[in-house]
Amino acid sequence: MPRFNKNNEKELKKFLYNNYIHDSKLEKFYYDCNEDSIQIELWNPIFGGQINLAFFDISIVLARKGDWIGDRTTILSLTVEEDFSQLQNSNLDNNEYKENTLYLMFQTFSGAELHIVSKEVLADIIVKEDG
Numbered sequence: 001m002p003r004f005n006k007n008n009e010k011e012l013k014k015f016l017y018n019n020y021i022h023d024s025k026l027e028k029f030y031y032d033c034n035e036d037s038i039q040i041e042l043w044n045p046i047f048g049g050q051i052n053l054a055f056f057d058i059s060i061v062l063a064r065k066g067d068w069i070g071d072r073t074t075i076l077s078l079t080v081e082e083d084f085s086q087l088q089n090s091n092l093d094n095n096e097y098k099e100n101t102l103y104l105m106f107q108t109f110s111g112a113e114l115h116i117v118s119k120e121v122l123a124d125i126i127v128k129e130d131g
Contacts (some may be wrong), residue, residue, distance in 0.1 A: 001052075001124040004098050012121060013080045019125050020049035021078045026108075031061070038116060042075060048128035057119035059101055060087065066111025078105045087115065 010049065024042035031038050036058050042051040067080035081103040102121055106114040 001122050003103065004123065005119060006102060009080060009102060012082045012102065012123075016078055016080065019042060019123075020044035020047045020127075021075055022050060024049075024051055024075045026073045026075065033035070038118075039064040043091075050126040050128075052122075052124040052126070054122040055104075055116050055120070056122070058116065059119075060115065060117040061121035062087065062113075062115040064113040064115075066113065068109070070109030072108050072112050074109045076109050078104060079107050081105050081115075083088060084117075087117075118122040 002011075004015070021042070022042075023046055024044040026040070027043050028041040029038070030040075036056065038058060038061065040053045040054040040055075042053070043049075044051065084098055084103060085124060086105070087103075101117050101119050103115070103117045104121065105116075
């Protein structure tokens, strides 16, 4: 399972871009407050791919409800953000965590957003084999 942190942020961007995130359905979301981690399971019915993401050493988790007409569980995009200004209005702007964390933002077809700032991300793609 590939591991990503601030030192290999470019590789994470490439990994996410080249996999089955768009049109994936949010299947499971698990937050473990004792371990300071989040596990997310996505399923892409078009490509038959399962995407498992694990976030460790969480600094921020922020969800915003979307107001577009569209599915709340289907992922429109998952991006690695370099600009933390979207968190500024949430009274969460703190330069301390910006230096060594990754900031990922999920957006659904309804416009809902999930912002996660963590020190480490693990990603696993499982593609269903035909036959």
